[in-house]
Amino acid sequence: MELLRPSSVAELDGGVVVHGGTEVVPLLREGLLDAEQLVDVRGVVPRGVQDGTIGAGTTLAELETEPATPDALREACRLAASPQLRTMGTIGGNLLQATRCWYWRLDFPCRLHGGDICHAAAGVHREHAIFANDFCASAHPSDPAAALVALGATLRTDAREVPVADLYRLPTPDDRSTTTLAPGELIVELDVPAPEASTYLKAMDRRRWSFPIVGVAAARTGGETRLALSGVAPIPWTIGSEADLDSATPLPGTAYKLDIARALVRRALSAIGG
Numbered sequence: 001m002e003l004l005r006p007s008s009v010a011e012l013d014g015g016v017v018v019h020g021g022t023e024v025v026p027l028l029r030e031g032l033l034d035a036e037q038l039v040d041v042r043g044v045v046p047r048g049v050q051d052g053t054i055g056a057g058t059t060l061a062e063l064e065t066e067p068a069t070p071d072a073l074r075e076a077c078r079l080a081a082s083p084q085l086r087t088m089g090t091i092g093g094n095l096l097q098a099t100r101c102w103y104w105r106l107d108f109p110c111r112l113h114g115g116d117i118c119h120a121a122a123g124v125h126r127e128h129a130i131f132a133n134d135f136c137a138s139a140h141p142s143d144p145a146a147a148l149v150a151l152g153a154t155l156r157t158d159a160r161e162v163p164v165a166d167l168y169r170l171p172t173p174d175d176r177s178t179t180t181l182a183p184g185e186l187i188v189e190l191d192v193p194a195p196e197a198s199t200y201l202k203a204m205d206r207r208r209w210s211f212p213i214v215g216v217a218a219a220r221t222g223g224e225t226r227l228a229l230s231g232v233a234p235i236p237w238t239i240g241s242e243a244d245l246d247s248a249t250p251l252p253g254t255a256y257k258l259d260i261a262r263a264l265v266r267r268a269l270s271a272i273g274g
């Protein structure tokens with residue numbers, strides 16, 4: 001395998017992008033990702049926070065301690081992974097992490113791998129989705145993604161500007177991808193509007209180093225309140241109010257998540273005065 005270290009976007013020409021490597025390296029090790037060329041983008045992607053703009057190479061640990069980080073994003077970063085992983089892992093890489101569905105990670109030939117069965121729906125799915133789970137029942141694992149969606153953040157790539165919410169798409173029989181990123185497209189920066197108030201609450205199996213069972217981000221910006229959830233659908237999931245939880249379609253083993261989501265939504269709204 002060849003490791004490339006470009007120093008400008010113009011030098012990029014294919015290959016698998018790696019930044020902190022906390023996701024890419026395990027996927028390579030498990031044979032879930034093939035790469036003839038690994039492209040280390042640390043010399044290309046900006047790092048740091050300035051006036052509401054976050055370089056995609058900023059680590060979760062840096063966002064956790066940066067005073068300008070809105071509360072929802074700070075909490076989402078603080079509650080993610082472990083200190084070691086937050087020190088290496090970047091916000092850009094976090095938004096693109098693959099599902100934690102154990103069938104997918106064990107390389108079962110499931111729908112997300114291009115097959116025609118969702119093994120989780122018929123099998124063990126305690127950590128899986130309660131919304132949009134008919135094709136693939138995976139639950140989106142990123143805490144910061146939900147926070148950024150609630151905050152109304154925009155993402156800048158080397159090709160376009162797009163709301164973070166539109167970085168994601170539900171997989172379909174014709175396209176199993178869960179993001180709208182084109183091959184070779186690089187996430188460069190994020191613009192995060194300053195909210196009047198925001199918060200992120202997370203239910204997890206352990207108090208540390210655990211993916212969200214349910215995460216709820218709430219933000220009030222310009223008088224408008226937005227809610228986005230992690231761990232409940234194959235992508236970060238937006239709801240307008242607690243009442244929208246009534247339209248959930250839980251699997252037998254995920255029904256318990258609905259009660260958690262209701263409680264966290266109520267608490268999050270009360271925390272931001274929404």
Ligand SMILES: Cc1cc2nc3c(=O)[nH]c(=O)nc-3n(C[C@H](O)[C@H](O)[C@H](O)COP(=O)(O)OP(=O)(O)OC[C@H]3O[C@@H](n4cnc5c(N)ncnc54)[C@H](O)[C@@H]3O)c2cc1C
Pocket residue numbers: 016017018019020021022023024025041045056057060079080081082085088089090091092093094095096097141142143144185186187188209210211212
């Ligand atoms: C044990 C464990 C526990 C974790 N727990 C949590 C958790 O509780 N909550 C949570 O939110 N996350 C959790 N994570 C995920 C972790 O936060 C991410 O792995 C990390 O943020 C990824 O960043 P990275 O820079 O290491 O990405 P990399 O591994 O370098 O890359 C990840 C993906 O993003 C792509 N990529 C990276 N940067 C760019 C870019 N600028 N443009 C385009 N593509 C890019 C890569 O090609 C790859 O597909 C956990 C991870 C592990 C291993």
Ligand code: SF4
Pocket residue numbers: 099101102103104110111112113117118119120121128135136137138
């Ligand atoms: S939930 Fe998605 S990733 Fe998991 S087995 Fe089903 S199709 Fe595959």
